[in-house]
Amino acid sequence: MKIDTEARYAKSHEWARKDGAELVVGISDHAQHSLGDIVYVDLPKVGANFAKGAAFGVVESVKAASDLYLPVAGKITAVNGALAESSDLINKDCYGQGWIVRLAPADAAEWESLLSPEDYEKIAAED
Amino acid sequence: MKTTLLRDRHERLGARFAPFAGYDMPIQYPSGAIEEHRLTRRSVGLFDIDHMGQVMVSGTGAGKALSVLVSGRILDMKTNEARYSLLLDEEGFVLDDLFIYRLGEEEWFVVVNASNREADFARLRGLIPASVSVRDLSDETYMIAVQGPRAVELLDALSGGSLSATPRFSMTEATVSSVPCRMGRTGYTGEDGAELFYPAARAGELWDALLEKAAALGIEAGAVGLAARDSLRFEAGMPLHGHEISPSINPLEALLGWACDWEKDFVGKTSLLRLKAAGLERKLVTLNVSGGVPREGYAVTDREGNGIGACVAGMFCPTVQTYSANAFVPPALAAVGTELAVSIRGAAKPAVVAKRPLYIPAYRR
Numbered sequence: 001m002k003i004d005t006e007a008r009y010a011k012s013h014e015w016a017r018k019d020g021a022e023l024v025v026g027i028s029d030h031a032q033h034s035l036g037d038i039v040y041v042d043l044p045k046v047g048a049n050f051a052k053g054a055a056f057g058v059v060e061s062v063k064a065a066s067d068l069y070l071p072v073a074g075k076i077t078a079v080n081g082a083l084a085e086s087s088d089l090i091n092k093d094c095y096g097q098g099w100i101v102r103l104a105p106a107d108a109a110e111w112e113s114l115l116s117p118e119d120y121e122k123i124a125a126e127d
Numbered sequence: 128m129k130t131t132l133l134r135d136r137h138e139r140l141g142a143r144f145a146p147f148a149g150y151d152m153p154i155q156y157p158s159g160a161i162e163e164h165r166l167t168r169r170s171v172g173l174f175d176i177d178h179m180g181q182v183m184v185s186g187t188g189a190g191k192a193l194s195v196l197v198s199g200r201i202l203d204m205k206t207n208e209a210r211y212s213l214l215l216d217e218e219g220f221v222l223d224d225l226f227i228y229r230l231g232e233e234e235w236f237v238v239v240n241a242s243n244r245e246a247d248f249a250r251l252r253g254l255i256p257a258s259v260s261v262r263d264l265s266d267e268t269y270m271i272a273v274q275g276p277r278a279v280e281l282l283d284a285l286s287g288g289s290l291s292a293t294p295r296f297s298m299t300e301a302t303v304s305s306v307p308c309r310m311g312r313t314g315y316t317g318e319d320g321a322e323l324f325y326p327a328a329r330a331g332e333l334w335d336a337l338l339e340k341a342a343a344l345g346i347e348a349g350a351v352g353l354a355a356r357d358s359l360r361f362e363a364g365m366p367l368h369g370h371e372i373s374p375s376i377n378p379l380e381a382l383l384g385w386a387c388d389w390e391k392d393f394v395g396k397t398s399l400l401r402l403k404a405a406g407l408e409r410k411l412v413t414l415n416v417s418g419g420v421p422r423e424g425y426a427v428t429d430r431e432g433n434g435i436g437a438c439v440a441g442m443f444c445p446t447v448q449t450y451s452a453n454a455f456v457p458p459a460l461a462a463v464g465t466e467l468a469v470s471i472r473g474a475a476k477p478a479v480v481a482k483r484p485l486y487i488p489a490y491r492r
Contacts, residue, residue: 036143036354037161039443040420040450042472058472060420062160062354062443065472091159 001124002029004095008111009120010071012053015095016111019102022077023111025070026099027059027090030124035061038087043079044101050074052110057100059090068100072110078102131177132269132330140350148241150178153352160354164445167316167359171275172351173337180244180265181324182251184235192255193235197225198378198395200388204229207298209311213378213386214239214247215395219402221372221381223247226322228298228311236298236309238270238322240368254394269330271323273337274359276489277346278320282310285340290321295490304336315356317363317488361453362444364413364484370423370440371411371453377402380455382411382483409436409455412465413485414478416441419471421452426470427478435460438469447485452478 007015013031016023032038042058050056055067056076079101082089090098105111115123128151131137137144142153153175155163166172184193194201199212206229214223225247226238239247244265252261273282282290282303289301290310298311309324325333341348351359357367366372372381379402387399414421421441429435441452452469460467463482468475 036155037159039161042419058419060443062155062358065420065422088161 001033001121002095003117003121005117007095008071008114008116010069010114011123012069013124014069014071016071016103016114017095018111021104021108023072023074023103023105024099025101025103026094027068028120028124029094030127032091032094032098034127035059035064035066037062038090041083041087041090041100043083044076046076046079048076050076059087070103071114072103073106074103075106076101077104129178131175132327133175133177133334136331136334137175137350142350142352145353147353148178150241152178153350155352155354156350158349160352160358161445163349163351163355164358166347166349167275167318167351167355168446169275169347170277171273171281171320171341171346171348172316172355173334173348174272174274174351174356175334176272176322176356177270177327177330178241179270180239180241180247180263181268181270182237182239182248183262183264184237184251184255184259185231185233185262186259187233188256189233189235189259190229192259193227193237193251195392196251196254196394197227198387198393199227200391201227201229201235202391206231209296209298209313211386213372213383214250215378215393215399216374217395217398219377219395219398220374221376221378221383222250222374223368224366224372226311226313230298242368267327268324269327269333271334272314272316272320273323274314274316274318274320275348276318277348278318281337281341281344281346281348282321284344285336286310304333304340306333306336308333315365316359317365317484317486318359319489358442358445361440361442361451362446362484362486363488364486367440376455379403380407380409380411407458410458410461412454412456412461413481413483414438414452414454414467414469415481416450416452416469416471416476416478418474418476420450421469421471421476421478425452427452427454427456428468428470428475429460430466430468432468432475435467441469444485449481449485451481451485
């Protein structure tokens with residue numbers, strides 16, 4: 001299981017990494033591995049506001065559709081358009097080219113309350 | 128939960144398992160279902176399908192007795208020929224689909240679906256006169272499939288060229304890497320290749336020999352799980368029991384009228400003729416959908432939003448690169464090009480009736 005040590009994590013297996021004042025959000029290596037080949041991603045509209053923990057999109061694997069939950073509250077500032085043609089980027093590079101959305105957090109401090117890489121690794125290992 | 132005799136091989140390969148028809152079956156291996164699908168389309172996929180059943184019907188009167196119970200014409204088959212057929216109930220609904228091989232004048236080898244193995248055997252045994260032998264050979268017979276554009280080359284190399292000398296839809300007896308086999312040149316992927324029947328005691332030996340020979344010859348080959356088996360058969364337009372066919376679906380609406388011989392008597396024929404005369408209420412179509420992955424159970428509507436049917440299967444199709452579903456819809460809305468919609472998470476997504484099959488099987492090319 002790969003862990004991005006710069007990111008923080010939600011129990012629902014999304015990661016969020018700081019990039020200036022914004023956050024980049026995706027799903028963890030553990031999540032992409034459990035889901036298997038991802039064949040479609042339903043992305044939110046840029047400008048949409050979501051509460052912490054709200055479903056903001058869907059990833060569809062070969063066998064199932066799974067909701068994506070936003071780790072912190074905020075407004076979507078960008079979506080990864082490359083996923084429309086190549087949803088497998090999430091399988092290939094979930095912390096890099098397979099990022100899903102960028103976010104302007106409503107409360108910059110909320111990120112600190114997410115799981116540390118060490119704590120998430122423990123949770124994922126038991127999953 | 129039953130496992131197949133190749134369980135240790137699958138575990139060593141890192142397979143993920145899930146229950147299917149009472150067996151804990153390999154669904155996919157670490158390369159993933161899509162790569163396994165592509166591997167089968169470009170070279171060779173190996174499928175452990177020992178969950179499927181085999182029944183031998185033999186003895187004086189076997190052909191006549193079997194003919195009445197299955198939809199298709201079988202009595203004109205030559206020895207070693209194979210044909211697809213349906214097992215129908217009196218109302219004309221599909222209990223199962225079968226592959227029937229004629230092994231001799233009065234010797235018929237019937238391949239049945241895993242989930243129907245016991246029921247099919249009981250039905251055949253119950254309706255065929257006691258003077259005809261009906262034996263369930265499923266436990267002693269191992270079954271694997273070797274499929275893909277290089278499958279014949281691989282099996283030829285292990286059998287002294289036996290498979291390329293065997294016409295499509297027929298059976299040959301051959302020694303494959305020292306294992307006595309029956310090879311049927313058929314499959315469920317849309318590719319050339321064979322289904323192999325051989326002694327269960329040698330299950331792993333032949334599986335290993337195939338992978339070793341492929342490596343030695345530089346033929347790319349690997350194990351393929353049930354997830355890719357499903358997408359391969361779906362693209363090639365082949366029905367799957369419980370989806371495109373079931374005890375609540377008749378062969379006419381499932382586009383399987385060609386598997387019914389109207390010139391003979393068979394169980395269900397009278398009901399089907401009545402259905403035919405009354406006109407079909409629905410018909411199987413393949414839909415290409417945009418804006419999500421259509422899946423089994425999703426509602427199909429017309430462009431005005433009126434419910435007209437439901438998806439019986441749906442998925443991303445790796446070779447043709449479409450998000451497609453099979454669904455039953457009224458015949459008036461079944462023409463290729465008809466614009467419909469599939470409801471995905473509450474939103475109507477555009478769907479167009481596509482030409483079937485999405486992928487032309489090798490035997491039709």
